[in-house]
Amino acid sequence: MAALSVSNLSKYFGAHVGVDGVSFDLESGETAVVFGANGAGKTTLIRMLASLSRPSEGEITIDDDSLVGNAAIRSKIGVVAHETMLYEELTARENLRFHARLHGVDESVCDDLLETVGLAARGSERVSGFSHGMSKRVSLARALVHDPAVLLFDEPYTGLDQTSLSRIESVLTDLKDRTVFASTHDLERGFELADRVLFLNDGRLVGDLEVEAIPDAAAVEETYEALCRGRPAEPAVVDRAGPADSGGTR
Numbered sequence: 439m440a441a442l443s444v445s446n447l448s449k450y451f452g453a454h455v456g457v458d459g460v461s462f463d464l465e466s467g468e469t470a471v472v473f474g475a476n477g478a479g480k481t482t483l484i485r486m487l488a489s490l491s492r493p494s495e496g497e498i499t500i501d502d503d504s505l506v507g508n509a510a511i512r513s514k515i516g517v518v519a520h521e522t523m524l525y526e527e528l529t530a531r532e533n534l535r536f537h538a539r540l541h542g543v544d545e546s547v548c549d550d551l552l553e554t555v556g557l558a559a560r561g562s563e564r565v566s567g568f569s570h571g572m573s574k575r576v577s578l579a580r581a582l583v584h585d586p587a588v589l590l591f592d593e594p595y596t597g598l599d600q601t602s603l604s605r606i607e608s609v610l611t612d613l614k615d616r617t618v619f620a621s622t623h624d625l626e627r628g629f630e631l632a633d634r635v636l637f638l639n640d641g642r643l644v645g646d647l648e649v650e651a652i653p654d655a656a657a658v659e660e661t662y663e664a665l666c667r668g669r670p671a672e673p674a675v676v677d678r679a680g681p682a683d684s685g686g687t688r
């Protein structure tokens with residue numbers, strides 16, 4: 439049974455297609471990184487998985503239960519989105535405790551998580567005074583409060599100071615037993631983190647490769663370009679998504 443299953447998922451913005459017939463399964467404990475050019479559909483895809491946006495078509499299941507419109511299943515997901523979605527006037531600890539109460543979780547996990555993201559000493563400070571990197575770390579801690587089966591992270595490494603970057607990188611590395619789905623432009627770090635790399639182009643999944651099929655981080659871009667041209671990448675790789683022009687129905 440796949441931990442996260444996405445079937446023929448599409449999102450239309452009027453006549454414009456943001457995500458087009460995307461399908462993939464993630465096994466429990468797998469980390470997948472989605473890579474694609476600007477406008478390829480990464481954020482749109484993650485927002486649908488995070489229930490922040492309703493799919494136009496298709497299905498998302500977590501442990502075989504349908505996600506859309508199902509609050510109980512939504513709680514199996516932790517989300518770090520572009521917007522940190524924190525309460526700016528609350529302290530870091532209060533933000534985490536609020537989330538713990540929402541999910542009926544023992545609040546004692548909050549201090550452990552602040553420690554995990556390197557903010558134990560700043561827990562009593564209001565988030566409004568935090569840098570972008572610190573807010574992102576609080577957002578990551580909050581996403582983990584309810585011990586979700588699946589963590590979604592949109593652009594974990596973008597716009598961060600070095601301290602936040604190293605800390606987030608190390609937390610994600612330590613989450614290796616969890617199912618993680620992240621988008622990134624950071625090929626080097628994304629490659630280090632991933633078991634699987636999904637390639638999006640113009641909303642379509644043009645490749646879905648085990649990381650072992652890609653020689654190194656430098657080859658990710660080259661692989662992407664080959665897949666966008668509709669060719670199998672070199673060296674020979676398994677492209678489970680099929681040819682680039684196989685999309686969903688409209």
Ligand SMILES: Nc1ncnc2c1ncn2[C@@H]1O[C@H](COP(=O)(O)OP(=O)(O)OP(=O)(O)O)[C@@H](O)[C@H]1O
Nearest residue numbers: 451454455456474475476477478479480481482483
């Ligand atoms: N709310 C919206 N209304 C209309 N079009 C949208 C909306 N959100 C996204 N799009 C379009 O959908 C496509 C996919 O956008 P998306 O933001 O998901 O791409 P992305 O891969 O995350 O890009 P980036 O790397 O720049 O963040 C783009 O063409 C974008 O302009």
